[in-house]
Amino acid sequence: MEGIIMTAQLLLGLSILVGLHELGHLLAAKAFGMRVEKYSIGFPPKIWGKQIGETEYSIGAIPLGGFVKITGMIDESLDTKTLSAEPEPWEFRAKPAWQRLIVMLGGIIVNVITGVIIFITLVYSQGENYISKEELNKHGIVAYDLAEQLGLQTGDKMINISGQDFDKYSDLRSPDVLLSTNGYYTIERNGELMKIQIPNDFIDKFSDKNVEFFSFRTPFIVGKVAEGSNAEKAGLQDEDKFISLNGYEIAYFDQFSSMLDTLAGTTVQAKVLRDGKQVDLSIDVAEDGTLGFMTALDKDRLNYSHRDFTLGEAMVDGTAQAFNVVFYNIKAFGKMFSGDVSPSKSLSGPIGIAQFFGGQWDWANFWRITGLLSMVLAFMNLLPIPALDGGHVMFLTWEIVTGRKPSDKFLENAQKVGMVLLLGLMTYAIFNDVYKLF
Numbered sequence: 001m002e003g004i005i006m007t008a009q010l011l012l013g014l015s016i017l018v019g020l021h022e023l024g025h026l027l028a029a030k031a032f033g034m035r036v037e038k039y040s041i042g043f044p045p046k047i048w049g050k051q052i053g054e055t056e057y058s059i060g061a062i063p064l065g066g067f068v069k070i071t072g073m074i075d076e077s078l079d080t081k082t083l084s085a086e087p088e089p090w091e092f093r094a095k096p097a098w099q100r101l102i103v104m105l106g107g108i109i110v111n112v113i114t115g116v117i118i119f120i121t122l123v124y125s126q127g128e129n130y131i132s133k134e135e136l137n138k139h140g141i142v143a144y145d146l147a148e149q150l151g152l153q154t155g156d157k158m159i160n161i162s163g164q165d166f167d168k169y170s171d172l173r174s175p176d177v178l179l180s181t182n183g184y185y186t187i188e189r190n191g192e193l194m195k196i197q198i199p200n201d202f203i204d205k206f207s208d209k210n211v212e213f214f215s216f217r218t219p220f221i222v223g224k225v226a227e228g229s230n231a232e233k234a235g236l237q238d239e240d241k242f243i244s245l246n247g248y249e250i251a252y253f254d255q256f257s258s259m260l261d262t263l264a265g266t267t268v269q270a271k272v273l274r275d276g277k278q279v280d281l282s283i284d285v286a287e288d289g290t291l292g293f294m295t296a297l298d299k300d301r302l303n304y305s306h307r308d309f310t311l312g313e314a315m316v317d318g319t320a321q322a323f324n325v326v327f328y329n330i331k332a333f334g335k336m337f338s339g340d341v342s343p344s345k346s347l348s349g350p351i352g353i354a355q356f357f358g359g360q361w362d363w364a365n366f367w368r369i370t371g372l373l374s375m376v377l378a379f380m381n382l383l384p385i386p387a388l389d390g391g392h393v394m395f396l397t398w399e400i401v402t403g404r405k406p407s408d409k410f411l412e413n414a415q416k417v418g419m420v421l422l423l424g425l426m427t428y429a430i431f432n433d434v435y436k437l438f
Contacts, residue, residue, distance in 0.1 A: 009357035122318065133168060135216075176331075231283060326378070344435075357369050387415055
């Protein structure tokens with residue numbers, strides 16, 4: 001079922017983004033009097049189509065892209081039959097270079113607008129829940145394997161990032177930090193300040209499957225005891241707070257879970273706090289190291305902060321979040337070219353993108369990922385690769401600056417080269433997704 005939900009979210013998100021992207025090209029072309037022959041969401045074979053005026057609107061069976069066919073334009077269809085004749089007034093090639101440039105930028109502009117609107121809407125409607133720096137440093141962090149490789153330890157308090165103060169826990173794990181060059185954390189450990197360097201290729205390790213970095217330490221209470229579980233049989237109740245296991249003090253969930261892992265299949269002596277009184281319990285630990293209850297945050301010891309945004313604040317913050325996606329992609333490309341980041345770990349195809357959506361249908365998460373993909377799609381399409389919008393933009397910019405238009409034959413060959421590159425990249429991304437699954 002999770003696979004079906006992932007796939008459904010991927011197809012819906014891509015259909016929305018591709019439809020809007022191609023609509024941007026269509027509207028710009030029609031605004032300048034160009035004839036648009038086809039508008040398709042998905043690639044052939046066609047499963048539905050309807051002719052409205054001069055344009056056929058259709059849905060293709062391969063839902064991983066889309067296209068508009070503008071008369072007189074050399075595109076992925078490589079239909080050049082009419083290019084030997086004199087251009088008609090309604091053809092793409094008959095229009096001034098600046099109009100053709102706007103048409104090619106139309107899809108990118110719509111994707112940027114879509115991404116910005118999605119982020120603004122999410123910020124305005126949901127606000128922000130976060131762990132503040134002060135709350136985080138009441139208890140410190142839990143350092144997992146990757147953090148320990150850097151030199152972090154459980155209980156460390158985070159003071160600053162590369163000499164700059166931070167406001168909330170999520171700042172410590174932002175792409176800006178993980179993609180930094182010569183970055184470092186300043187921490188406090190046992191009353192002493194220390195610097196923990198962040199290697200320039202750290203994002204490569206962070207991208208590995210099933211690798212955990214660090215999190216905030218979580219004071220916890222018993223949330224819900226499962227019926228028929230060992231915890232229920234021993235008398236554990238909802239909202240109990242663990243004090244100790246086998247005489248060892250328990251304050252945080254990481255302590256509790258790591259201790260249970262070593263006690264699987266045994267009986268533990270637990271002390272819990274209930275209604276202000278200590279209660280002693282003997283609880284059998286299951287072979288998988290569990291007792292049979294769900295945890296809840298101890299809000300007396302750790303609190304999330306919440307911030308609501310006015311519309312004006314949401315417009316500023318949402319726009320910044322949207323464009324940060326582009327800036328982080330530029331940084332990631334720079335790291336790939338410098339050799340600090342492996343393309344195989346950074347590039348994702350359809351399977352990898354579906355996994356970003358997750359196996360649960362959460363509309364807020366769906367729109368957040370869709371907004372992110374909208375900005376990524378805009379950025380990728382602006383790359384100066386023939387067959388992408390950015391390739392057309394590159395040639396049109398050359399024409400505007402020099403006053404010389406590249407020949408139709410040159411554009412046709414460039415389109416072929418670009419298509420080979422894109423097909424190769426897509427094939428690599430799909431095989432890379434399959435490889436990462438295993």
